[in-house]
Amino acid sequence: MTHPIPIQFRPVDLEALPRVTGRIVAFASGPGAMSPGLRRLDRLTRGAVGRMLNHEAFDKLKPGEAVEMAWPSGLQADALQIVRLPRRADRAAARKAGGVIGRALSPAGCTVLAEGQTQAAEIAFGVAMRAYEFTAHKTGERKAPGPIVFQVSDPEAVAAAAAPGAAVAEGVFFTRDLVNEPANILTTHDFAARLAAMQELGLDVEILEEEALTKLGMGALLGVGQGSESPSKVVVMQWNGGAKGEAPLALVGKGVVFDTGGISIKPAGGMEEMTMDMGGAGVVAGVMRTLALRKARANVVGLVGLVENMPDGRAQRPGDVVRTMKGDTVEVINTDAEGRLVLADVMWYAQERFKPVGMIDLATLTGAIIIALGHENTGVFSNNDDLCDALLKAARAEGEGAWRMPMGDAYDAKLKSRIADMMNVGGRDGGAITAAQFLQRFVKPDMPWCHLDIAGTALLKSDSTLAPKGATGWGVMTLDRLIRDRFEAK
Template sequence: MLAIRLLAEPERLDVLALPVRPAAEAEPSAQPVPVAAVLPDGVADELAALVPVAQLGGDAGQTWTQVRPGRVPARLLPFGIGAGDEAAWRRAGAALARTAAGTEHVTLLLPATATPAAVRGLVEGLLLASYRFRLGADRAAPALSAVDLVAQDPADYVDVVASARTTAEMTRLARDLVNMPSSVKNPEWFAGQVADAAAGVPDLHLRVREPDELAAAGFGGIIAVGAGSANGPRLVELDWRPAGARMHVVLVGKGITFDTGGISIKPRAGMKLMRKDMGGAAAVVAATLGAAMLRLPVRVTTLAPLAENMVSGAAFRPGDVIRHYGGATSETTNSDAEGRLVLADALAYAVREHQPDLLVDLATLTGANAVALGKRTAALYSEDDRLAGDLLAAVDAAGEAAWRMPLPTDYVDYLSSDLADLYSAPDQGAGSVVAALYLREFLGELRDRWVHVDMSAPSWTEGGDAELTPGATGWGVRSLLRWLDTLG
């Protein structure tokens, strides 16, 4: 991963990155931002002359490369910082990481007025946009190797750089887990990755339930969804228990390591990226690991129900009745609506066994999420205005996107089954909304302290944009860590 250091004086000046802000009133063009360090002779004048010629407007995400053969620095990288807030600096850092891809080292001079939030955004942008994932024989596309941040008082930024580094590392872990092909990734493999990541982290406890234990304990949804696969299901339970914690949050993440749709089989086009169907589980596991590494003073229990939804003679069928943990039953109308079945078990278990203060689930649950909100925005459901508002604020601060959706009571009747307690996937439409209403039925007294996030669409991107790179986005890790940090 990209190495980042904080320094009081530059040690290398071969490649120098300098911030540029948009023009203020009565200024003819964008302007270089005064920085904490002394610039090499002639650089300030050259930069001032370059900005208008290069048509740098100073917007966040704008960059320019000025080559200076035989001089020091050998390259100047002026980059726009826009409004100068955290979001703008995050975008600026991402653009700089792309512009300098393949460069061994960049020295970036921070403004004397840079806020800790701005530096946090910068570091996250640099680290996330330099992410690469490739399993082929050819080397992955080059990435920036090292950045020195030169500040007037580096001590002012030590904590936010450390926090940003951990947040980015955990987001990159979630991306790795989601990007891994399902020829490698199955429930047992995923559980092993969690065990490896959690090893040695103080006050972090891991329990993995295997198929026989799941069956004996009554996790009927997880068992049913995993029944058609040669790779048995698992339930990962990861618990961060800091001393003195006054708040207990349970996070639940859908973990379908590959989804054929089961007997209600998907077409080829809908199946080829189904290695991403465990994006919710990856996000909540990574966020819990991050909470432990950051020593956040809130107890976090993560539940990741893991299964591979395959087609075989043992696969569950449309019309089957499944008995979930706690005893409620579902009539399965569509084996391609499997995620809610494993989540139902995990939610019922969370309520019955943990009785947390707050409960949040993340799931790549429905294609209807993208129909309603597009590719970049998750759908958020909650009955509690304050809880929904707090989580939406954290999502916004983290640079992700979500929109609150309704939970209309008149749709609840769609869930009524003559054979079981609930239909798992009614045919009346409103797919994302009805899926949320179905999950709510397993919450009991916690239904007003629960948030459901349908993040299927923003869990993946085909092209790079700002801090995102092609493939898995790690959506939710940054948002959850921001939110958890407000609860202590």
């Protein structure tokens, strides 16, 4: 898998600046504002730094944005990048600054003159996150970024502060790799094997095969995958870092490794992106990896339903009726509304087996949520204000967009079926909401629950602050923060 680039933290050494090769990065809080490091660089460049800081181009920069000088006179460095950032910047600005640095990394390496930056660990996190590349299927020699050295006032303290972020970054990278992987590589077999390999980190991983799923009565999940050569599976990952016997938080992910739409087949244009329809399962996997790496003091169980939705002679048809593990029957109106069928059975299993204190599911579930919220926010649906508010607070703290959507009986009524207990779709209007209403039927009374529709945020067609175009890993940071703040022993 892809790993975050290693970042070293060393004491500030201004005398070494003339000999530094690669890129030098320094910070300024505003026009004309100079730290000791910037004053040293200004002398070495015969006043060029000062002129840059007083130029209108720098004056127009927002916190976290940068200007740079290529081949600055008086230095051996290839480039000098000056980032506008207050010494006591907030987390968002610091990570944005790191993202700007990470986007410009080169094989020549980079020296970041952080000096007294109080958010140096967050800047380093931003560098690591934005430096991600998915190169598993590119041939030729890869020119990896050179050494990244942060010069800071207290290297040991900054390194300690950065350690939890390194675990989060690795979890995000794991998620991004899964979502970016093509479906001929990431089959249900391969996905399950990658999760099983996390046992070496201390996770307890169990793979339920089709025979076991049939005995459990997971007719909804099995119906989705019956047209594929890849067998359906459920993978259960347990992290028991909290009090022994204490009920866990349950995370449930949709893992459709490829979605053709089944018999209700999708249009050809854009279908190649349906390799990302396992994004919810990818996020759950990334969170579980993060918890294990940082030895979280919490009990969390992650469950993912792994299927492939393909059209063949055995595939599920529109009009079929399936029986869920709960016992309810579902008339399948549209085989392309398959994710909710997978989640219904896995959510019920999670509650029956683990009796969790709360449950959060994630899925690239509906195109309707993209129409509603675009690619800036994940849609959040919940039956519990307390859990929902905590999740939204965690998302704000981590800078991941999330917006609560409505639910209600009027939407629920749209799922009424003539021949079964319910239909799997309720029409085009309010499609993301009726999908959430469907899922709520598989949430037990008094179970705090949130549903996260990440269809618009799991994969982007353009760069973002902390990720190149492609998979974002949205949700790993938010859920890790939620677990830290609400479920972890202090």
